[in-house]
Each structure stands twice: as structure tokens, then as C-alpha cells.
Amino acid sequence: MQRPRPSRWVPGNHFTLLENGEGFFPRVFEAIAQARREVILETFILFDDKIGRELHAALLQAARNGAEVHVLVDGFGSPDLPEDFIGELVNAGVRFRIFDPGRRLFGQRLNVLRRMHRKIVVVDGEIGFIGGINYSADHVADYGPEAKQDYSVEVRGPIVAHMLRFARDAVMPPPKPRRRRRQESNAVPELPRAGTADAIFVTRDNHNHTNDIERHYRVALRAARERVVIANAYFFPGYRFIREMRRAARRGVDVRLILQGQPDMPIVRTAASMLYDHLLRAGVRIYEYCDRPLHGKVALVDGEWSTVGSSNLDPLSLSLNLEANVVIRDKDFNATLYERLDHLMQHSCRQVEATPPSRWDGLRLLRSYFLFHVMRWFPSWAGWLPRHEPEISLVGAAADASAPDTSRRPSAT
Structure with a gap:
């Protein structure tokens, strides 16, 4: 077991380009539905439409398989998800979190800056997805002339370990007194080579990785x-x-x-x-x-x-x-x-x-x-613009004493 080094080229990876929802959604939904150990998904937008419902079904299947399922959505990008949409996931054991739910004034959201804009999926610690595609019907051609042109990649190989550790930290940030234990628990196994590509997993936040x-x-x-x-x-x-x-x-x-x-x-x-x-x-x-x-x-x-x-x-x-x-x-x-x-x-x-x-x-x-x-x-x-410390809120039945990360500030905001 070792901790990944995030800023060095990692050899031995394979990347598959996935163009638009037609290329992306079937692959990611299949991978999630076949998960046996763990699914971590982060997205800016998740809507209750035909694509959101397909993701919903895949997450439920992963939970039925016995996988530990974590979902993190942005509170501004994914507003007003129906209670039954989230409730079914929570009741199945999915840990559903909202990044900075925020408040409203006269129906308008106030926390429009410093959003969680990432789109990452890691399944069973072996396969990853990253790109610009959200979980909404406007990413497939039958949506009409407003359907979006977009790209994502399917990732296999050692770089997935870097994605996994980052995703675990993002959805499950433990309190500071447990920092040493956190480093040990979030260590990930070195994955075998899957191809010939070198890669670096790069992130941007408002503290240590600003540019x-x-x-x-x-x-x-x-x-x-x-x-x-x-x-x-x-x-x-x-x-x-x-x-x-x-x-x-x-x-x-x-x-x-x-x-x-x-x-x-x-x-x-x-x-x-x-x-x-x-x-x-x-x-x-x-x-x-x-x-x-x-x-x-x-x-x-x-x-x-x-x-x-x-x-x-x-x-x-x-x-x-x-x-x-x-x-x-x-x-x-x-x-x-x-x-x-x-x-x-x-x-x-x-x-x-x-x-x-x-x-x-x-x-x-x-x-x-x-x-x-x-x-x-x-x-x-940008540093002078209004800022606050965003919180990650764990939703529903899972937010009890056994889930110590409820409404905790994330480690990289």
C-alpha cells in the first residue's frame, strides 16, 4: 500500500475517449451497476430526468451488489432534486452528499461562486471516468438542437489510484484530529499497468492548488x-x-x-x-x-x-x-x-x-x-470576492451517529 504522488507522470495507463452522452452514459452506467466493492461519484449537475433516472438505477444496483456507494453533487448545480429521488438512494444505503447546499433569498441562490464543478467516477478502485459530461438529458442528441457536444474518458491503470484517493478525501473528509489515521486509511493499492500512456491527475482548489x-x-x-x-x-x-x-x-x-x-x-x-x-x-x-x-x-x-x-x-x-x-x-x-x-x-x-x-x-x-x-x-x-467555507452535508437516514462527516467542511475548497 502506498500514497500516490499527485504531480508526477504515472506510467502504464489506458484511456478511452468517450464522446457525448451516447459514448459516455452506457459505459459509466454499466461499470457502476457491476460494482462489487465501492463507487464514488462526484458531479456538478444531476437532474431528475431520463439520464438522472438511469444513473439512479445503476447506483441502486451497485448498492444491492453490496458495494459502498458515495455520491457528491453540487448544491448550486443540482438544485431541487425530489425527495423520493434521494430518499430511494439513501434507503438503499447510498451515502448522498451535497456540496454547499446554500440558502435562498426571494427564491434566488446566494452561493453562486466557488462551486464543486468536478465530474469524477471511480468504480471498485480499478476503473475511472473523468471529463465534462454531467448527468442530464441535454448531453444526448435526442434532446434536440440544444444538446451539448462534450467529452470524457474511461481510465484504467495506476492513475486510477490517484483519482480514488482524491475522491475518498473529497466525499469523506475526517476531522483534523484523525489526520494521521486518515492518511493510513486512504492509502490505496498500486494498480497494475493497463497500457502505455503516462498521466497526471490534476485538480484546482482555493487553497493549495489554485493554478x-x-x-x-x-x-x-x-x-x-x-x-x-x-x-x-x-x-x-x-x-x-x-x-x-x-x-x-x-x-x-x-x-x-x-x-x-x-x-x-x-x-x-x-x-x-x-x-x-x-x-x-x-x-x-x-x-x-x-x-x-x-x-x-x-x-x-x-x-x-x-x-x-x-x-x-x-x-x-x-x-x-x-x-x-x-x-x-x-x-x-x-x-x-x-x-x-x-x-x-x-x-x-x-x-x-x-x-x-x-x-x-x-x-x-x-x-x-x-x-x-x-x-x-x-x-x-478573485480572492476579494465574497467567500465562505462550503460544507458537505450528508443527506437522510445515513446522517446519524455512525456517519461522523455530516455537514463537515471539505478539505479542499
Whole structure:
């Protein structure tokens, strides 16, 4: 038994790209329903719709199998779940927790910042899932034109041990006096090799890992020599991130950016478009995905480096929310991801053209100057925004004396 080292490349893993709900939901529901020992699931959104009910059935089956089942949902992203939906799970032995349930004022939620935005599943300590897909019907095509385009990965190999230990800490944070015992109980076995991919499990929180995900992106951009493809739903990153993209393009790297052309929130496209001229003039190629809302958070660099996860490239994900990505170093996975993103660019995107020079160039330059300084200092300003210590509340019958983690502050918020 050993404790994983979270910031080093872990060899011997295998990753399977799962595109949209059609690729993701059957695999994750099957894995959960076949669990025999343990299921840990974290998600930002869980709705009581046809997808939520399929997950509900899989969790109940895992509990009937004798598995210890833990579910953590965000109180803002998953509001108003019916009592019978949660009650059936709790009565079956599922430990159902809500991250920061929060209060309402005139029907409006007040705790809108610093959300638990991760999407992680670990089953029996051997198979993991991570990405951007929530448990709601708008991730499958039959939802209609508002169905989301998104990605996740199925994970096997030693990196799953890192995901497992992190997930256990997140849903079962014991009180501080038991810290030594906690370290021992959350040690996980070293898993056998399952493939050839190196990987790092990377998280972002508001204490010790405030910029880890963005830092991995910037390091990869700095090292890029051939190509960069970033597909991200909410794009308004920091000054240093934009600077690395521009530098890569100017030294001859083929830098491509896939953003929302039909966003689920109009302000998303407005914010991203304010950066277009600055990026295009440096040689970055920008594509807007137009078939439906883009919800993905994936990227690749050259022929090996890739990342998939929950983190957008906007101020909320990079400076406030709790996020989790996996960084992958593998030629085969990189090629698969590039093939799928290239298909989007070829068949479902329109390429954005640079704005011709005009008498308004001075105004655009002034606007860019202002925007970059806002982005440059936003991580510091984020610390001044309203904050509180979120709590994890254990719901229902399981919240008794035998469950000491009821309404406890999480270890990484």
C-alpha cells in the first residue's frame, strides 16, 4: 500500500475517449451497476430526468451488489432534486452528499461562486471516468438542437489510484484530529499497468492548488513545436495563457481554437469574441462550432500531450471553482482526439476571419489593453470576492451517529 504522488507522470495507463452522452452514459452506467466493492461519484449537475433516472438505477444496483456507494453533487448545480429521488438512494444505503447546499433569498441562490464543478467516477478502485459530461438529458442528441457536444474518458491503470484517493478525501473528509489515521486509511493499492500512456491527475482548489490546471496548459503551450488544438466551451483565460498562445503561433506552431458558435449563454460568445482580433493577428486560427452548444474542455499539443476534464478556460474555472483534469502523454490517444476535433473543424465549424483594418483600430487596441490588464490581475481580485467555507452535508437516514462527516467542511475548497 502506498500514497500516490499527485504531480508526477504515472506510467502504464489506458484511456478511452468517450464522446457525448451516447459514448459516455452506457459505459459509466454499466461499470457502476457491476460494482462489487465501492463507487464514488462526484458531479456538478444531476437532474431528475431520463439520464438522472438511469444513473439512479445503476447506483441502486451497485448498492444491492453490496458495494459502498458515495455520491457528491453540487448544491448550486443540482438544485431541487425530489425527495423520493434521494430518499430511494439513501434507503438503499447510498451515502448522498451535497456540496454547499446554500440558502435562498426571494427564491434566488446566494452561493453562486466557488462551486464543486468536478465530474469524477471511480468504480471498485480499478476503473475511472473523468471529463465534462454531467448527468442530464441535454448531453444526448435526442434532446434536440440544444444538446451539448462534450467529452470524457474511461481510465484504467495506476492513475486510477490517484483519482480514488482524491475522491475518498473529497466525499469523506475526517476531522483534523484523525489526520494521521486518515492518511493510513486512504492509502490505496498500486494498480497494475493497463497500457502505455503516462498521466497526471490534476485538480484546482482555493487553497493549495489554485493554478495547477492552467499551469499545465501553459507549460504545454510553451513546449509546442507543431500543433495546438484547444476546444473549450467558456473561453476567457488569463493574460499569461493568451501570451503563450500568441507566442506559439508566432514561432510557427499551428494553433487552433474551437469555441461555441451557438452558446448556451449569449455572454459566452461575446466575451470570447472580444479576444478574437488579438489572437487572429498573432496567427491563431479560430473556429466556432455551430451544430449545437459546445460543452467540451479538451486540448492537445503536438503528437503526445492531451488533456480532458471539467475545467473551462474562464475566470470561474481558473480562479474560483473546484475542478479536475487528467493530463495524458500518449500518441494513440492524442491521434484519436485530434481525429475527432479535426472532424468538428471540417464539418461543423465556421472559421473566424480577421477584421479588416479600419479607423476603429485604435479603439480595439484600447479595448484589448483594458481586457488584458483585467485578465492579468483577475486571479488576485478573485480572492476579494465574497467567500465562505462550503460544507458537505450528508443527506437522510445515513446522517446519524455512525456517519461522523455530516455537514463537515471539505478539505479542499
